[in-house]
Amino acid sequence: MSDYGTTLAGASAAPPAVPAEVARRRSYWIFILPAVVTVGAVILFPWVFTLWMSLNEWKLGESRHFIGFANYLRLAVDGRFRDALWHTLVYTALSVLAPLVLGTLAALIFNERLPLRGLLRGIFVMPMMATPVAVALVWTMMFNPQLGVLNYLLSLVGIGPQAWVFHPASVIPSLVMVETWQWTPLVMLIVLGGLATLPAEPYESADIDGATGWQKFRYITLPMIAPFLLLAGMIRTVDALKSFDIIYAITQGGPGTASETINLYLYSVAFAYYDVGYGSAIAVVFFVLIVALSLVLLHLRQRSKWNEIGDAG
Amino acid sequence: MTLRIFLRRTGLFFAVLVAISPALMFFVWMLSLSLKYEIDNGAYPPILIPDRFAWKNYAQILGSNNFLGFFENSVLVTGGATLAALLVGVPAGYGIARMKAHSAAVVVMIARMTPGLSFLIPLFLLFQWLGLMGTLWPQILIHLVVTVPIVIWIMIGYFETTPKELEEAAIIDGATQWQVFRLVALPIAKPGIVVAFILALIFSWNNFVFGIVLATRETRTLPVAVYNMLSFEQVSWGPLAAAALVVTLPVLILTVVAQRQIVAGLTAGAVKGG
Numbered sequence: 001m002s003d004y005g006t007t008l009a010g011a012s013a014a015p016p017a018v019p020a021e022v023a024r025r026r027s028y029w030i031f032i033l034p035a036v037v038t039v040g041a042v043i044l045f046p047w048v049f050t051l052w053m054s055l056n057e058w059k060l061g062e063s064r065h066f067i068g069f070a071n072y073l074r075l076a077v078d079g080r081f082r083d084a085l086w087h088t089l090v091y092t093a094l095s096v097l098a099p100l101v102l103g104t105l106a107a108l109i110f111n112e113r114l115p116l117r118g119l120l121r122g123i124f125v126m127p128m129m130a131t132p133v134a135v136a137l138v139w140t141m142m143f144n145p146q147l148g149v150l151n152y153l154l155s156l157v158g159i160g161p162q163a164w165v166f167h168p169a170s171v172i173p174s175l176v177m178v179e180t181w182q183w184t185p186l187v188m189l190i191v192l193g194g195l196a197t198l199p200a201e202p203y204e205s206a207d208i209d210g211a212t213g214w215q216k217f218r219y220i221t222l223p224m225i226a227p228f229l230l231l232a233g234m235i236r237t238v239d240a241l242k243s244f245d246i247i248y249a250i251t252q253g254g255p256g257t258a259s260e261t262i263n264l265y266l267y268s269v270a271f272a273y274y275d276v277g278y279g280s281a282i283a284v285v286f287f288v289l290i291v292a293l294s295l296v297l298l299h300l301r302q303r304s305k306w307n308e309i310g311d312a313g
Numbered sequence: 314m315t316l317r318i319f320l321r322r323t324g325l326f327f328a329v330l331v332a333i334s335p336a337l338m339f340f341v342w343m344l345s346l347s348l349k350y351e352i353d354n355g356a357y358p359p360i361l362i363p364d365r366f367a368w369k370n371y372a373q374i375l376g377s378n379n380f381l382g383f384f385e386n387s388v389l390v391t392g393g394a395t396l397a398a399l400l401v402g403v404p405a406g407y408g409i410a411r412m413k414a415h416s417a418a419v420v421v422m423i424a425r426m427t428p429g430l431s432f433l434i435p436l437f438l439l440f441q442w443l444g445l446m447g448t449l450w451p452q453i454l455i456h457l458v459v460t461v462p463i464v465i466w467i468m469i470g471y472f473e474t475t476p477k478e479l480e481e482a483a484i485i486d487g488a489t490q491w492q493v494f495r496l497v498a499l500p501i502a503k504p505g506i507v508v509a510f511i512l513a514l515i516f517s518w519n520n521f522v523f524g525i526v527l528a529t530r531e532t533r534t535l536p537v538a539v540y541n542m543l544s545f546e547q548v549s550w551g552p553l554a555a556a557a558l559v560v561t562l563p564v565l566i567l568t569v570v571a572q573r574q575i576v577a578g579l580t581a582g583a584v585k586g587g
Contacts, residue, residue, distance in 0.1 A: 027490050031408030032417065034401045035465060042436065042457050043424045049435035109328045122572035123333050126340065129568040129575065131519045133536040134557035137543065138343045141550055149342060149359050181335055186579065193580045242428035245521045249540055263428055270434050271526050283431035290426050 050280045050287075058277035071281035081282065083257060084265040088241060091172055091179075091261055095240035098180040100233055103187025104225075108217075110188065111195040125185045132182070136249035139178050140165070143250070165251050168258035175259055178246050183239065187232045194228030195221070234296065241290055262286050340565070346554035347371070354550045370555040380556070382531070383538040389449055390534055391517040394456030398464045398513050403506060406468020407498055411477075418469060425462045429522045432458050437526060451527045452534065459520055460513040467512065467578055471505030472498065508578035511571050515564050535560045 054071055058064040075081055110121055127135070142148045143164040151161040164174045202220045211219075244263045247253065253260035253268070260268075266286060270279030345361050346354060347370055353363040374380055409417050432455065440451040475498065483493045499506075524537035533541065539556045542548060568575060 028408040028412045030490070031404035031494065032412075032414070035405030035461065036417075038397075038401050038457060038461055039420065039424065042432065042454060042461075043420075043427075045439075046432045046435040047427075049438075050431055053435065106332045109325070109332050112325055114325070114329060118572055119569070120329060120333055121576065122569040123336055125572060125575065125579075126565055126568050127336050129515055129519075129564050130340075131521075131536055131557075131561040131564060133519075133521045133540050134561040135339075137539065137553060137557045138339070138346065141346060141554070142342070147355055147357070147359075152357070152359050181339070185336075189576055189580050238426050244428070244430070248525075249521070263430060266428075266430050267522075270430070271437075276434050276438065279434055283428075283434060287427055287431050290428065291423055293426075 047287075050283050053277055053280035054284045056277045058275075060274035060276060064277070067277075071278050072285070074278065075281055075285060080257065080260075081262070081265060084260050084262045087172065087259060088261040088263075091176060091243070091259075092237060092240040094173070094176040095179045095183070095243070096233055096236040098176065099184040099187045099236055100229065102180065103184045103232065104191050104229065106184065106188040107191035107195055108221075110192055124188065127182045128185045132245035133249050135182065136178070136246050139246075140250050143174060165259070166255060168255055171251055171255065171259045175247055175250065178250070179240065179243060182246070183236065187236065190232040190235070191225055191228050194225040198224055234293065237293055238290055241293070242286075262289075343554055343558055346550055347558050348555075349551055351549050351551060367551050370551040371559070373552050374556045374559060380538070380559075383533050383535050386449060386452075386528075386532055387518060387534040387536075390452045390456055391514060393449075393453040394460045394517050395510065395513045397453075398457060398460035399506065399510060402461050402464030402509070403468050403499075403502070404494065406465050407472050407494055407502075409465070410469045410472035418465075421462045421465050424458070425466070429458065429520075433523065433526050440527065446527070447529050447532065449532050452523060452532065455523045455527060456517045456520060458523075459516050463513045463516060464509040467509040468502070468505060471502055471508075475501045504574075508574045511567065511574055512578045515567065515575075518564060519561075 055066060055068055056064050057067045057070070106124065110117070110124070114120060142150050143166070145151060145161055145163055145166060148164070150164065154160070154162065163170055165171045198221065203216060206216050206220060242263055243261065244267070247259055247261060247264055248267070251259045253264040262282065263286070266279055266282045269275050269282060342361075345363075348366045348368070349360065349363045350365070350367045353360050353367075408414070436451070436455050440446055440454075445451050479501070480493050480497050483497050484490075488496070519536065520534075521536040521540065524534045525540070528534060528537050539553075539560050542553055542556055
């Protein structure tokens with residue numbers, strides 16, 4: 001850390017001809033430099049290297065050939081990739097919608113005056129903070145058709161036993177259930193931050209006009225928290241697209257390949273078949289998909305002028 | 314009127330109960346699984362509170378399979394990656410906030426959006442080439458992918474809200490840029506640093522995907538070690554649930570104790586980068 005001190009002493013002794021504002025602006029680079037080096041090494045280098053690897057035929061332990069865009073052409077006709085893409089889109093759509101609806105409902109509840117609000121909110125947030133693999137193992141036990149507690153709970157309300165993650169037809173909805181359980185709290189927190197910014201006046205006038213609770217929600221609350229819902233939806237989209245831990249730990253993409261998403265397929269190609277060239281091409285396509293959505297998120301964020309909600313806690 | 318208030322309170326009480334029950338029931342069931350003997354875990358209908366507690370599940374986990382060694386790996390990887398991220402990320406957040414270097418911020422945000430696996434392939438090859446495989450270094454270094462963006466994001470947000478007047482006054486008094494950061498900006502930013510520290514710690518501790526590729530038998534972190542217990546022959550639910558609970562217990566305790574900071578950091582981070 002002490003080298004900052006010496007470098008900065010040098011910077012502040014710059015010739016007085018440089019305007020003070022410019023000198024100050026420039027000298028802040030010293031603070032950013034260590035991060036630039038770190039980010040360059042662990043983030044930028046992998047991006048560039050992946051791009052280059054995707055243009056090569058390269059299996060670990062074998063020789064490498066430059067093949068141009070052949071990996072991408074192979075991807076276009078890869079049926080397993082197409083299936084994985086479809087699974088990813090279904091999984092993502094469901095994993096965005098369910099937490100969005102449930103999270104908004106929960107936010108309306110937690111926005112009320114509650115005793116022990118902090119503790120209750122802490123418990124509510126636990127699923128998203130808990131170690132995903134540990135959580136996945138317990139869900140696997142709960143999904144067990146013979147001994148699992150879920151089928152027992154269903155039997156209490158007169159529903160027959162389900163195959164959950166052990167049948168191709170029900171595996172994705174079951175995994176979405178875990179994902180929803182895990183990430184509804186994040187939506188809740190974002191929407192709760194939105195609710196905290198709402199002014200009281202519209203509600204007072206609505207009360208005078210005799211509006212019902214539903215009308216107030218539909219015509220006042222919902223439009224005003226829309227930017228926050230949009231934001232939560234975008235974040236959920238990105239996170240659901242790249243979901244890995246839960247799926248890998250519970251099904252490893254199975255049964256068969258019924259729950260294999262792009263991320264799971266990428267893992268198999270790169271680290272089970274050691275086909276790092278083709279794996280890199282999948283990574284690039286996957287990355288483009290996610291970054292495109294991230295840029296939409298950024299664009300929407302800069303366009304909307306909602307308040308920062310960082311101090312909502 | 315009082316009846317209406319009473320009904321409203323009761324309704325709210327049940328609503329809260331419904332809201333927290335999925336989380337509460339899950340962790341209670343996890344605890345129950347971890348404290349039951351095999352015969353109780355296999356019983357139908359399921360037993361919530363057994364007649365006798367199987368404390369041996371915990372003894373078995375803590376006493377065997379190098380569990381303490383894996384715990385030590387987790388502490389070193391998470392501790393190393395979090396401290397390094399603070400060292401690098403706190404000044405960076407300060408610099409980016411003061412320079413209003415939004416393009417730098419965008420790079421960090423896109424990094425947070427990138428799936429971990431796309432970092433893994435190139436870094437895996439790099440670590441092999443450097444001969445680092447088999448040590449903890451690959452995992453400490455790759456966990457920076459998780460911790461550095463979190464710290465930078467939270468610190469940008471925090472330094473943007475701290476007043477600049479004090480820093481300007483210190484510059485007029487002849488303080489160097491480093492002194493201003495060290496003696497004026499840093500002490501004010503302490504709450505923000507705590508938030509960044511807690512979140513980086515949790516997300517690094519929870520990380521699984523880097524470990525399954527980079528960890529060898531000796532360098533497994535706890536999430537990987539627990540996952541690998543599944544592949545043991547005759548795996549029984551009690552010890553497995555106990556192991557899962559031990560891995561995630563530090564995080565759960567931290568979540569409840571520091572929920573204010575975590576909520577503040579998550580919502581700030583969500584708005585800024587997600």
